Amino acid sequence: MTERTAPARRGRGRPARYSLAELLDVVVAEFNARGYDATSMEDIARATGMTKSSVYHHVAGKEALLRLAVSRALDALFAVLDEPGSTSGDAVDRLEHVVRRSVHVLADELPYVTLLLRVRGNTATEREALERRREFDRRLAGLVQDAIDAGQVRADVDPRLVTRLLFGTVNSLAEWYRPGVGHGADEVADALVTMTFGGLRRRH
Amino acid sequence: MTERTAPARRGRGRPARYSLAELLDVVVAEFNARGYDATSMEDIARATGMTKSSVYHHVAGKEALLRLAVSRALDALFAVLDEPGSTSGDAVDRLEHVVRRSVHVLADELPYVTLLLRVRGNTATEREALERRREFDRRLAGLVQDAIDAGQVRADVDPRLVTRLLFGTVNSLAEWYRPGVGHGADEVADALVTMTFGGLRRRH
DNA sequence: GCATTTCCCGACCGATCGTTCAGTATTCTC
DNA sequence: GAGAATACTGAACGATCGGTCGGGAAATGC
Numbered sequence: 118m119t120e121r122t123a124p125a126r127r128g129r130g131r132p133a134r135y136s137l138a139e140l141l142d143v144v145v146a147e148f149n150a151r152g153y154d155a156t157s158m159e160d161i162a163r164a165t166g167m168t169k170s171s172v173y174h175h176v177a178g179k180e181a182l183l184r185l186a187v188s189r190a191l192d193a194l195f196a197v198l199d200e201p202g203s204t205s206g207d208a209v210d211r212l213e214h215v216v217r218r219s220v221h222v223l224a225d226e227l228p229y230v231t232l233l234l235r236v237r238g239n240t241a242t243e244r245e246a247l248e249r250r251r252e253f254d255r256r257l258a259g260l261v262q263d264a265i266d267a268g269q270v271r272a273d274v275d276p277r278l279v280t281r282l283l284f285g286t287v288n289s290l291a292e293w294y295r296p297g298v299g300h301g302a303d304e305v306a307d308a309l310v311t312m313t314f315g316g317l318r319r320r321h
Numbered sequence: 322m323t324e325r326t327a328p329a330r331r332g333r334g335r336p337a338r339y340s341l342a343e344l345l346d347v348v349v350a351e352f353n354a355r356g357y358d359a360t361s362m363e364d365i366a367r368a369t370g371m372t373k374s375s376v377y378h379h380v381a382g383k384e385a386l387l388r389l390a391v392s393r394a395l396d397a398l399f400a401v402l403d404e405p406g407s408t409s410g411d412a413v414d415r416l417e418h419v420v421r422r423s424v425h426v427l428a429d430e431l432p433y434v435t436l437l438l439r440v441r442g443n444t445a446t447e448r449e450a451l452e453r454r455r456e457f458d459r460r461l462a463g464l465v466q467d468a469i470d471a472g473q474v475r476a477d478v479d480p481r482l483v484t485r486l487l488f489g490t491v492n493s494l495a496e497w498y499r500p501g502v503g504h505g506a507d508e509v510a511d512a513l514v515t516m517t518f519g520g521l522r523r524r525h
Numbered sequence: 526g527c528a529t530t531t532c533c534c535g536a537c538c539g540a541t542c543g544t545t546c547a548g549t550a551t552t553c554t555c
Numbered sequence: 556g557a558g559a560a561t562a563c564t565g566a567a568c569g570a571t572c573g574g575t576c577g578g579g580a581a582a583t584g585c
Contacts, residue, residue, distance in 0.1 A: 130531025131581040152441050154358035158573060170575080171533045179573065235439075237356050274512045278504060282516055285493025286486055293485050300482060308478045312486055315519050334561025335551040362543060374545080375563045383543065 133175075137185070140165065140175055145186045145228045153183060153232070154239070180242050187236060187246040190229035191253070193222045198256055209269035212260045213314060217306040219287050224294060224302035231291040257284055283313055337379075341389070344369065344379055349390045349432045357387060357436070358443070384446050391440060391450040394433035395457070397426045402460055413473035416464045417518060421510040423491050428498060428506035435495040461488055487517055 135143070147156050147164050158179055162169045176182055197203060202214035223230050233250065236243045258280040264270040270279070286309060294305065339347070351360050351368050362383055366373045380386050401407060406418035427434050437454065440447045462484040468474040474483070490513060498509065 128531075129529070129583050131533075131583095133532065150441075151443055152356065152358055154356055155441070155443050157571075159571085167532095168534050169573085170535080173574070174532060237354075237359070239355055239359050274515060275504065278509065278512050279516065281497050282490055282493070282513055285496060286490040288496075289486070289489025289493050292489060292492075300479065305482065308482050309486055311478060312483065312517050332561075333553045333559070335553090335563075337562060361541075363541085371562095372564055373543085374565075377544070378562060 134167065135165065135175065137175065140172075141182065141185055141189075142228070144182050145232055148183070148186070149228055149231050149235075152235070180240055183232070183236075183240075184242045184246075186229050187233045187242075190226055190233040191246065191249050193226050194219065194230070194253055195249075197222060198253075203260075207269060208260070208263040208267040209314075212264045212270075213310060215257065215260055216283065216287060216310060216313075219284070220290065220306040220309060221302050223287065223290050224296055224305070227291065227294065227296060234288055234291050254280070254284070286313060338371065339369065339379065341379065344376075345386065345389055345393075346432070348386050349436055352387070352390070353432055353435050353439075356439070384444055387436070387440075387444075388446045388450075390433050391437045391446075394430055394437040395450065395453045397430050398423065398434070398457055399453075401426060402457075407464075411473060412464070412467040412471040413518075416468045416474075417514060419461065419464060420487065420491060420514060420517075423488070424494065424510040424513060425506050427491065427494050428500055428509070431495065431498065431500060438492055438495050458484070458488070490517060 143164050144161055147160055150156075151160065158169045158172060161179075161182075162172055165172065176185070197215055197218040200214070200218065202218070203211055205211070206214075233246060236246045236250075238244045238247050258277055261270065261276045261280045261283070265272050265276050290305065290309075296302075300308075347368050348365055351364055354360075355364065362373050362376060365383075365386075366376055369376065380389070401419055401422045404418070404422065406422070407415055409415070410418075437450060440450050440454075442448045442451050462481055465474065465480045465484045465487070469476050469480050494509065494513075500506075504512075
């Protein structure tokens with residue numbers, strides 16, 4: 118999305134040790150291990166095997182690395198909303214589709230989404246990320262409202278409250294889900310939908 | 322719990338501007354606003370109206386402030402497990418009691434629990450807090466297992482997965498719940514139990 | 526082989542970090 | 556009021572922060 122994930126470009130000078138995407142993978146792992154603020158450029162240099170100044174050859178600075186990372190997560194999440202399953206069909210099915218696909222995005226882009234979910238708003242970059250996240254949450258709330266309006270989700274609970282609980286559950290996956298160990302993303306999505314929609318769907 | 326919340330002690334010398342508990346309230350608010358690592362002792366001094374060096378008269382250092390704060394949260398959470406409703410009665414009712422009371426603790430001690438949930442393990446203090454959290458989670462998993470063994474919760478989902486989803490939902494409250502605005506803790510607990518237990522309880 | 530392009534490094538910058546300390550202010554006890 | 560006790564301050568500490576810069580290393584194109 119941001120750049121070709123291939124080793125590097127072909128061209129004139131000395132070949133790079135990292136493509137931008139590869140570099141970002143290493144950096145985001147560091148950010149998540151220690152937290153963005155607690156991770157120094159020295160930490161990043163050590164993790165990449167380069168020196169601090171070499172890192173600055175690839176990116177403008179620490180904040181630019183954060184921007185690249187959270188943008189990747191946000192792009193992946195917003196893409197879910199444009200999928201056919203999110204825009205057509207019964208409202209409750211669209212909602213369930215977005216929930217399931219959000220789980221998969223979280224699993225596929227785990228480090229990037231994890232970083233996004235921890236952004237606090239200290240810098241301009243972080244505040245912009247928070248604003249995009251809020252926009253995403255508004256879209257989700259709209260889906261829940263649609264499902265209630267369609268009479269497919271019980272109406273005796275506040276839709277905004279349901280939205281926060283439902284996607285709070287999804288986001289909490291970032292705290293413990295690890296790809297490859299334990300359950301796969303499909304199983305987790307099944308369990309989550311069973312638990313939450315079991316209580317949300319109108320009995321029939 | 323940690324100290325008398327009263328203005329200060331009565332005694333010989335100059336009266337203190339803050340009791341330890343009052344100081345901690347201000348500090349934890351700062352930690353949560355910017356994140357622990359991004360909050361400098363200068364920030365804390367400004368928020369309290371004191372100078373940096375005055376803060377050191379009250380506490381040993383920045384890490385000691387964190388330790389006091391997360392201990393308060395952990396003490397409150399563990400206390401829930403010792404309540405009568407958590408130790409007697411049907412297994413599924415004990416589980417529901419712990420969920421509801423955890424929501425209330427999270428609401429009552431919101432800044433402290435929020436801080437606890439964001440601990441990453443950079444220092445010895447943080448790693449000890451993480452270990453206590455893991456012990457708490459183990460106790461929770463035991464409750465879920467009991468409810469499954471008693472045939473009161475559907476057995477076709479992994480108990481550890483259910484535990485993580487269920488209390489992931491509870492913990493996600495820290496991301497948006499604000500006392501005084503929107504719903505009260507009781508309403509949130511009701512909605513959360515309805516949504517999750519609706520899908521968890523065995524149909525009868 | 527030589528110019529060009531790209532990548533990378535060592536040394537250093539001013540700012541800020543958490544912390545210390547010697548000293549001053551303010552209060553209580555007697 | 557003398558003296559003890561507690562609360563607080565200003566200035567400075569070494570360490571580390573994110574970032575800069577000039578130059579050398581390694582590749583391509585001709």
